[in-house]
Amino acid sequence: MGQIQDVFNSNEKYVKDYRYSHLKPMPSKKIAVLACMDARLLIEDILGLSIGEANIIRNAGGIATEDAMRSLIVSHELLGTEEFIVINHTDCGMQKFSDEHIRNNIKQKYNKDPSELQFYTFADLEENVRQQVEKIKTNPFIPKDIPVYGCVYDTQTGRLRRIV
Amino acid sequence: MGQIQDVFNSNEKYVKDYRYSHLKPMPSKKIAVLACMDARLLIEDILGLSIGEANIIRNAGGIATEDAMRSLIVSHELLGTEEFIVINHTDCGMQKFSDEHIRNNIKQKYNKDPSELQFYTFADLEENVRQQVEKIKTNPFIPKDIPVYGCVYDTQTGRLRRIV
Numbered sequence: 001m002g003q004i005q006d007v008f009n010s011n012e013k014y015v016k017d018y019r020y021s022h023l024k025p026m027p028s029k030k031i032a033v034l035a036c037m038d039a040r041l042l043i044e045d046i047l048g049l050s051i052g053e054a055n056i057i058r059n060a061g062g063i064a065t066e067d068a069m070r071s072l073i074v075s076h077e078l079l080g081t082e083e084f085i086v087i088n089h090t091d092c093g094m095q096k097f098s099d100e101h102i103r104n105n106i107k108q109k110y111n112k113d114p115s116e117l118q119f120y121t122f123a124d125l126e127e128n129v130r131q132q133v134e135k136i137k138t139n140p141f142i143p144k145d146i147p148v149y150g151c152v153y154d155t156q157t158g159r160l161r162r163i164v
Numbered sequence: 165m166g167q168i169q170d171v172f173n174s175n176e177k178y179v180k181d182y183r184y185s186h187l188k189p190m191p192s193k194k195i196a197v198l199a200c201m202d203a204r205l206l207i208e209d210i211l212g213l214s215i216g217e218a219n220i221i222r223n224a225g226g227i228a229t230e231d232a233m234r235s236l237i238v239s240h241e242l243l244g245t246e247e248f249i250v251i252n253h254t255d256c257g258m259q260k261f262s263d264e265h266i267r268n269n270i271k272q273k274y275n276k277d278p279s280e281l282q283f284y285t286f287a288d289l290e291e292n293v294r295q296q297v298e299k300i301k302t303n304p305f306i307p308k309d310i311p312v313y314g315c316v317y318d319t320q321t322g323r324l325r326r327i328v
Binding site for chain 2: 002003004006007008009010011013014015018020021023025026027028029030031032037038039040042044045046047048049051052053054055056057058059060063065066067068070071073074075077078079082083085091092093094096097102105106110112114117118119120140141147149155156157158159160162
């Protein structure tokens with residue numbers, strides 16, 4: 001069973017102390033965060049956010065993919081967020097490997113052609129943050145006046161540094 | 165400036181108490197979670213997870229989109245996760261609105277054609293969880309023997325209920 005039983009046992013404890021049934025779907029601080037899925041990023045703790053305050057979108061790298069754009073559009077249109085924060089981080093797996101490396105690995109392993117898969121690995125961390133911010137700012141279905149902050153999170157210090 | 169200055173002020177405090185620089189990118193519990201971006205879902209708290217233990221992927225609805233699949237493949241191949249947990253939840257915005265509703269809204273607002281955009285709204289919560297689990301299980305670049313658990317999270321009680 002791996003870890004799953006532990007997870008459900010922990011959830012029993014969470015249920016006992018739960019006192020958030022009054023919260024609404026709309027994030028009270030009107031913030032949407034787009035960040036990497038990395039296990040070391042406790043987004044709420046890093047940003048000092050509490051339950052109910054922000055939408056949190058995460059994927060490998062913290063990339064403004066089509067799906068992240070879908071989520072940001074939903075966050076703004078349906079849930080009323082008005083500020084976006086993009087977080088990439090130091091020591092990211094997506095900076096250590098190339099798309100070609102990943103494709104070669106899975107091609108050999110599964111004996112199928114992954115050539116259409118894009119993984120969005122990147123070489124320059126700050127430049128990558130700038131590109132994601134730019135993609136969001138130029139999306140035709142995101143208001144031009146929404147602030148989009150681009151940041152690098154340092155996994156060695158816990159510090160969030162603003163790039164854009 | 166909205167909330168962004170508060171966020172950076174909070175981060176200053178986080179940095180002072182930071183003691184996680186020893187953690188590696190590989191999640192120590194070898195878990196990857198795919199969940200909704202909803203502001204009421206504190207994933208680590210719900211599942212009893214600590215920093216460094218799991219990759220956390222989030223988007224609008226907790227949908228196994230192409231991008232979520234990309235992230236799960238990266239999580240397994242590069243970061244060694246071996247169990248996946250999919251979490252959708254009650255009172256989800258993606259269950260209250262239709263794709264057509266969202267497309268109509270943004271079409272009028274931005275005067276551009278969003279007909280190619282898919283939002284993955286859904287009608288049946290449990291069925292939606294089953295579909296996401298199925299999409300992951302049948303992906304050609306995910307090992308057939310990886311357990312994929314599908315769950316519904318209740319925002320009224322904090323309880324996680326296993327569906328698949």
